[in-house]
Amino acid sequence: MDTELVVRAQKGDREAFALVAVSIGHRLHAVAHRILRDLDLAEDATQQALLSIWRDLPRLRDPARFDAWSYRLLVRACYAEGRSRRRWAPSLRLLPSDESAADEGLGSVFDRDQLERGFRRLSIDHRAVVVMRHYLGMAPDEIAEALGVPAGTVRSRLHHAMRGLRAALEADARPTAREVAG
């Protein structure tokens, strides 16, 4: 991110912030969608995150850390959206997957269903570290700085999350009619 633009936006320059928002909007939305697994929620979270960034930008001490800081606000927005979703979302039943797909390998329908189910069981905090590590390619220390938590906490969350996803992939049983998501 252009630090000069960030500094101008910090001082209330809306045109500068518009350029900042255009620059980061797609990336934030992509991350939000992968964390929340819902297009509408991701749009709402991205919108909220961008407004929070504008609102709190003057408080960012080091403009060079803008990217990490913006992810922190995005994750908070995702958390808020995820919370509101829980209040009204109906229970969605998963359809059983096609067992024959289990052997299709990487990217199979079976893997995707299992991953989706496993991922949705994770908290937003755990989902965020998975996305930041394996989608954005950030190092644990970078994630720690972005989220404002110790690096050990990031590693712990990552370990826990990946163990859960692995368990989901290895599960023998297909989703049953009693299992719900959302």
Place this chain on the structure above:
Amino acid sequence: MSSERVTRIVRSWLEDGVDVLPDRVLDSVLERLATTPQRRHWWQAWRDPSVNALLKIALAGAAVLVVAVVAIANLNQPRPEIGPAVPTPTVSPAPTDSPAPTVSAEPLAGQPSLDPAKTYFVMLPAVAGVGVDIFFSPPPGYAAVGSGAIYKPDPRAASSPEGRLVLSALGFDYPTQVYSDPCLWISNVVDVGPTVDDLVTVLAAQPGRNATAPVDVTVDGLAGKRLQLTVPADIPFESVGGEGNFPDCNLGEFRSWPGRHHGGPGQIDDLWILDVDGYRLVLDAFYWPDTPAADVTELEAIIAALDIRTR
């Protein structure tokens, strides 16, 4: 299944997804900027005396020349005693009329870091025809906040992009209004009478501040009252983008008076409210419960050495 395989599957799975933010979302954000005020740190929002146009001109001129050769009558005189935190009244000598030495002083405005070898001055705008100038030489390690406060950075903030920045600070202010409720301050602003006691009474009545009993003090021969106020330690607080976000309070800010909002729960404001020939001056020394005692003592020493003059 190996960890590497799980990682590959997860990464491949994450590649699938939306990558483009619809224009309507971005447009909505940009449309809302005009009605979404930016939040600033409480120390960024510190009242800036230079709002006065004439004062701006004066400060600009002084800053360019880096010198306002000022007569400081009491610079070499014995400093008046400053009252301690405990309620023990002190008596200080009045300023003398000895010949004034001439020294160079720089305006505090526009000084990101302060040189202990220099003397700085703060010009507070006139109220009812009387203005106040304050001269001081800071200890090492202080920086200016606008033209109305100095602070010592918190070394622990270096490890965080938005950590608590201020270890201790001293502000110079002249409030004529106060919020009767620092949390629900909108619609709760009250005019304050002109005396030191008027302000002390209103501040001490602010709910949740745990105000100490006011004690008599003198600074540079000027009489006043000292009291401490605390931001409630248990008030809901969320550090979003830095200090000072109180979600239960109006606009997320906890405010003592217009222009003075606070950094977080537990913050202590040690107020020295002085009568400077009818001008009510507030010296606001603020710090945290875990600020080292030596830094608090240092603030008291700065106050003890202030040279305060009317113009």
